[in-house]
Amino acid sequence: MTIETSARSLRVAVVGGGPGGLATAIALSKIPNVEVKIYEQASLLREVGAGISIGQNTWNVLELLGVxxxxxxxxxxxxxxxxxxxxxxxxxxxxxxxxxxxxxxxxxxxxxxxxxxxHVPPRVIELSKKLTRVVDKGKEGIELHFKDGTSATADLVVGADGIRSMVRDAAWPDYEIxxxxxxxxxxxxxxxxxxxxxxxxxxxxxxxxxxxxxxxxxxxxxxxxxxxxxxxxxxxxxxxxxxxxxxxxxxxxxxxxxxxxxxxxxxxxxxxxxxxxxxxxxxGPELSKLTAWDDKVVLVGDSSHALSGAFGSGAGFAMEDGWVLAQALRYYRNDVHRALPLFDRIRLPYYARMYAHLGEQAAQRAARLERLGDSASYDDRVRVKIITDGGKDMSWIYGNNIGKVWDEAIDALQLE
Ligand SMILES: Cc1cc2nc3c(=O)[nH]c(=O)nc-3n(C[C@H](O)[C@H](O)[C@H](O)COP(=O)(O)OP(=O)(O)OC[C@H]3O[C@@H](n4cnc5c(N)ncnc54)[C@H](O)[C@@H]3O)c2cc1C
Known part of the structure; x- marks a missing residue:
């Protein structure tokens, strides 16, 4: 089904006002015929935690967002x-x-x-909106219910609600962290x-x-x-x-x-x-798809890849997700049935590579510890723990240029 782009705007509900939700809303607010709202449970937007690293990959997406x-x-x-x-x-x-x-x-x-x-336009963020239930209403869209007793309807729900995502719990009920x-x-x-x-x-x-x-x-x-x-x-x-x-x-x-x-x-x-x-x-484990409910739900950021802060770049990943999602919607003029598969096609292999890398790293560390044996000294165990990346090229993470990744994906699509 192709969305009638001229008939009415695509109503997008972004659940969560962390880096992923804010970046998604910024990128979506630049797309024609999209009405975006962020629903955030906190009464005041206040980051918990202390510091955050901003490397080249994160700078690249911040540039694209204009931030x-x-x-x-x-x-x-x-x-x-x-x-x-x-x-x-x-x-x-x-x-x-x-x-x-x-x-x-x-x-x-x-x-x-x-x-x-x-950079989030005025009146986009609604605070004190803790999502408690989401209901798939078929062709009518998705109903969102909040703790304060209010509700909203959207054509597309973006789960940017972090590692303990309620949106993911609803659409992927078997997923466990x-x-x-x-x-x-x-x-x-x-x-x-x-x-x-x-x-x-x-x-x-x-x-x-x-x-x-x-x-x-x-x-x-x-x-x-x-x-x-x-x-x-x-x-x-x-x-x-x-x-x-x-x-x-x-x-x-x-x-x-x-x-x-x-x-x-x-x-x-x-x-x-x-x-x-x-x-x-x-x-939590790798998902085989980041979209669900007939392309009415998509996950961005920690909700989509519960990696628990591995790589120290999760805010960057979350913002990249939001930017790619918006570009896919723009490219297919808000046709979610074409845009969401494109989002999956770009982001899924990237997360699969991260899970594979972490698996390899854990296996290497375990093997090295086993070789050391039970009598290993404190200092030896510390040295084994610090397997940096053994000289491995990590530029696919820290040098990722999401604008280039997008251009290459579109070039490949056009050759098909
Ligand atoms: C110890 C640690 C260190 C880290 N260091 C770095 C670093 O140096 N650099 C880096 O890039 N990343 C780092 N990360 C990862 C980074 O913090 C996360 O990947 C990033 O915050 C994910 O953004 P997000 O928007 O997906 O989710 P979150 O930041 O978790 O935001 C989710 C938002 O959703 C809201 N929410 C949740 N449930 C609901 C609901 N039911 N209804 C409404 N709103 C809801 C929350 O209140 C929150 O505002 C670190 C993580 C950890 C744990």
């Missing part, structure tokens, strides 16, 4: 380090190119969010005193134990970020792990990093009581 010049705050990353958190041994150093127009930065999450928000065993605690701190404590803290770095790490990085404007992680066997600890952005006490966080260098423990103790937020990492 790149609005994001002016952040710390330019000139190198990243991997060190042993107990001995301070530097195990790996990656020097970054900074003499480019848009070098990699670590920014406060709120800065990315406000840059995106500045599971606790990975990783818990993350994040906070921001004034960074000047942190660097006085140890000048190495001025460089973005992971400080590792065998099953933990502490990430320390400046994020610009005098602030820095601590993101500390600990892994426990999910088979034992999964039941109580549902937290996402929940406040936790300082002593509790410190208790996971007692063997670390005194300087690191000191910095952890400086986080103001009440400022730590805990995030339990969940992940």
């Amino acid at each position: 790149a010049d609005t994001l002016t705050s952040g710390h330019v990353i000139d190198a990243t380090l991997n060190l042993n958190g107990k001995t301070g041994e530097e195990i790996h150093r990656q020097v970054k190119t900074v003499s480019v127009k848009r070098p990699q930065i670590r920014a406060q999450r709120t800065k990315l969010q406000s840059a995106l928000l500045a 599971k606790y990975t065993g990783t818990t993350i605690w994040r906070a921001l701190l004034p960074w000047e005193d942190v660097v006085k404590q140890d000048p190495r803290f001025a460089t973005t770095a992971w400080w590792h134990g065998p099953t933990t790490h502490v990430w320390l990085s400046p994020v610009g404007e005098g602030l820095g970020e601590i993101a500390a992680r600990s892994w426990q066997d999910p088979a034992v600890h999964s039941a109580d792990k549902v937290s996402w952005g929940v406040p936790v006490g300082n002593a509790y966080v410190q208790s996971h990093f007692e063997e670390y260098l005194p300087g690191i423990r000191e910095v952890i103790s400086w986080v103001k009581e009440g400022d730590w937020r805990e995030f339990a990492a969940f992940a």
Whole structure:
């Protein structure tokens, strides 16, 4: 069926106002005959979490969205380090190119969010709209029901509602996410005193134990970020792990990093009581399609690939999804039955490659640990943990140019 583009606009409901939802709405608002609304559960748009990395791939999509010049705050990353958190041994150093127009930065999450928000047209976002139910009404579209008792109807629902997506639960009822065993605690701190404590803290770095790490990085404007992680066997600890952005006490966080260098423990103790937020990492399997309900539902961002922050570029992936979706709708003049398969065709293989990469990496690490045996020392286990990517070319992630990917997909389509 071809949508009668002149008859009426395509009503698109974007569920979720994270990076994926905001980028989708920005890109869709530039397409003729599309009426877009974002329904966000929060009463105030406020990013939880601390910092976010913006690499070349993310800059590329921000440029296409027209947002790149609005994001002016952040710390330019000139190198990243991997060190042993107990001995301070530097195990790996990656020097970054900074003499480019848009070098990699670590920014406060709120800065990315406000840059995106500045480009969302007025009256597009509806706050305090927690989606509780979606109903497929066939040719009449989809009904969305919210916790406040209101409802809305749309021709296309974009599930940009994150890793615990309600839209995905409705359209893919068998999909399940599971606790990975990783818990993350994040906070921001004034960074000047942190660097006085140890000048190495001025460089973005992971400080590792065998099953933990502490990430320390400046994020610009005098602030820095601590993101500390600990892994426990999910088979034992999964039941109580549902937290996402929940406040936790300082002593509790410190208790996971007692063997670390005194300087690191000191910095952890400086986080103001009440400022730590805990995030339990969940992940889910690969989907074989990102669209459902006869092309009336599509997933973008974390809802479509529950990778739990792997690659540290999920906001970039989410925004790429939103931009590609809008281009596909523009290309097929809002005919969802042609646009959504094109979206799948471009984005599915990309996510399949990510799942395959992570599978390979986990297998490599397990094999190396097995070779080391049970008697391996702390330091050896730390070294094994830091398999960076063994010299593998990761430019398909960090150098991804989604504009070029789109052009190539259209060229290929036209040759068929
Ligand atoms: C520890 C950690 C570190 C990370 N570091 C990076 C990094 O450095 N760089 C990077 O690019 N990515 C990073 N990521 C990943 C990144 O945060 C996510 O991939 C990104 O936020 C996904 O965006 P999204 O819009 O898909 O979902 P989200 O950001 O999760 O947004 C979903 C939105 O939907 C709303 N919502 C949920 N349910 C409902 C409902 N029922 N009704 C209405 N609204 C709803 C939520 O309130 C939220 O606003 C990291 C992730 C983690 C966990």
